[in-house]
Amino acid sequence: DAAVPYLEINNVEVIYDHVILVLKGVSLKVPRGGIVALLGANGAGKSTTLKSISNLLRAERGEVTKGSIHFKGDRVDRMTPSDLVKRGVIQVMEGRHCFAHLSVEENLLAGAYTRGHARAEIRAGLEKVYHYFPRLKQRRGSQAGYTSGGEQQMCAIGRALMARPEMILLDEPSMGLAPQIVEEIFEIVKDLNRSEGVGFLLAEQNTLVALRYADFGYILENGRVVMEGAAAELAANEDVKEFYLGLS
Ligand code: ATP
Secondary structure (H helix, E strand, C coil), X not given: CCCCCCEEEEEEEEEECCCEEEEEXXXXXXXXXXXXXXXXXXXXXXXXXXXXXXXXXXXXXEEEEEEEEEECCEECCCCCHHHHHHCCEEEECCCCCCCCCCEHHHHHXXXXXXXXXXXXXXXXXXXXXXXXXXXXXXXXXXXXXXXXHHHHHHHHHXXXXXXXCCEEEEECCCCCCCHHHHHHHXXXXXXXXXXXXXEEEEEECCHHHHHHHCCEEEEEECCEEEEXXXXXXXXXXXXHXXXXXXXX
């Protein structure tokens, strides 16, 4: 049903260590095949929101204490991260997280095992990743730890792609990268969205770039959504310009 959003977060509250209230009732939606930007300053709660969806909070002593999360109409906020992966929801964590001692290709192969694919499918998956990321093909035999920051970010997204995601939760892809590489990565995100129908929820401090590639955006401040709208409207909004477009 095309009318059911891919992802729907309703009034989610997150508490760390039983006492630290970080998300104070966040609601947002990602439509089927949409690119949605989650914006806000350092510490606003963007990463926490992504982790509440992928359920990676538990490892950090965090929990969703209120609200609900649905993916394609099914409630998912009591599921494990691997259940989410099986349903096609994959998080690419902030800071890239490639296995430094493995080659680029070994990193990509590691992404396939999360969904237990057959050999032919894995082969096809690799070819697809190399189609979207020709740089990774060139660097396939290199140790990931010796590739550039941009290549490591591509490797992390490529690894997620190996699990044939329907939706990628992408945390701060621009972090620490030169503007030209950031554009290259966002172009690939857009292409994956258009050609493969992968939905994206994109946490970014780089408001300007994120709003150029996203369809819709939410601005988080201190654990609450303070503004939301079509990307072009947010980018033209005076308050957004004043408070956020200088941040990156
Ligand atoms: P960043 O760009 O730094 O990732 P963010 O918007 O993603 O910022 P979060 O990482 O979600 O923000 O952090 C939101 C708030 O929650 C911050 O005040 C942070 O200190 C706090 N926080 C994050 N993780 C934990 C944790 N494991 N335990 C306690 N507090 C945490």
